Amino acid sequence: DGSVDMQKGIGRKIVPVVVIDDADDAVGLCEALLEGGMDVVEVTFRTAAAAGAIERIKQALPEMLVGAGTVLTGEQAEQCLDIGVDFALAPGLNERIVERFADAEVLFIPGVMTPSEIEWGLDLGCKLMKYFPAESAGGIKMLKSIAGPYGETGVKLCPTGGVSLENMMDYLEMPVVECVGGSWLATREQISGHEWDTITGQARKAMRVLLG
Numbered sequence: 001d002g003s004v005d006m007q008k009g010i011g012r013k014i015v016p017v018v019v020i021d022d023a024d025d026a027v028g029l030c031e032a033l034l035e036g037g038m039d040v041v042e043v044t045f046r047t048a049a050a051a052g053a054i055e056r057i058k059q060a061l062p063e064m065l066v067g068a069g070t071v072l073t074g075e076q077a078e079q080c081l082d083i084g085v086d087f088a089l090a091p092g093l094n095e096r097i098v099e100r101f102a103d104a105e106v107l108f109i110p111g112v113m114t115p116s117e118i119e120w121g122l123d124l125g126c127k128l129m130k131y132f133p134a135e136s137a138g139g140i141k142m143l144k145s146i147a148g149p150y151g152e153t154g155v156k157l158c159p160t161g162g163v164s165l166e167n168m169m170d171y172l173e174m175p176v177v178e179c180v181g182g183s184w185l186a187t188r189e190q191i192s193g194h195e196w197d198t199i200t201g202q203a204r205k206a207m208r209v210l211l212g
């Protein structure tokens, strides 16, 4: 329903992580994802087109939940808040950015990879954190080890980085995992090549696996 719960997160299990080179591609991309049963997207601030892309999606497709990814600077955080993103993420944990989004009461999901980073995030009031880069950091095995000492804290993680159609359920079956993110659902090349049917097919396939 396009809403975000500051405590529980975004309420979606799979988040397509996208890099958009031309803001004109944004609506077509999201229509393709919606067609495949996905109503959430993380638009990364890795291209100059990101802010414009998010604005267009929000205008044209209010049913789409739109997050900003790779938010690395205070300037980008302000841009996100001006546009009215539904949520935001980063690969790492930047205390100033955590606090800026908290002040604005917009869900921010910082990236963590180690026990100390998880404790730091918890201390700052973050319940949902991105576990990045998931596969390189040790994947399921690492998460199982982390879930031991931190299970009781209520921390929830969103593994991203190397997550695929093949391994996503292994992650999602873990109680500490809230959702997963990945670029396999819509690659940069597929987006700039307007391969909407391919993207719809990938989204649909993932939703089928998710729903069993």
Ligand code: 3PG
Pocket: 017, 044, 069, 132, 160, 161, 162, 163, 181, 182, 183, 184
């Ligand atoms: C991210 O920004 O979260 C990652 O680049 C996505 O990782 P993936 O390309 O391995 O899915």
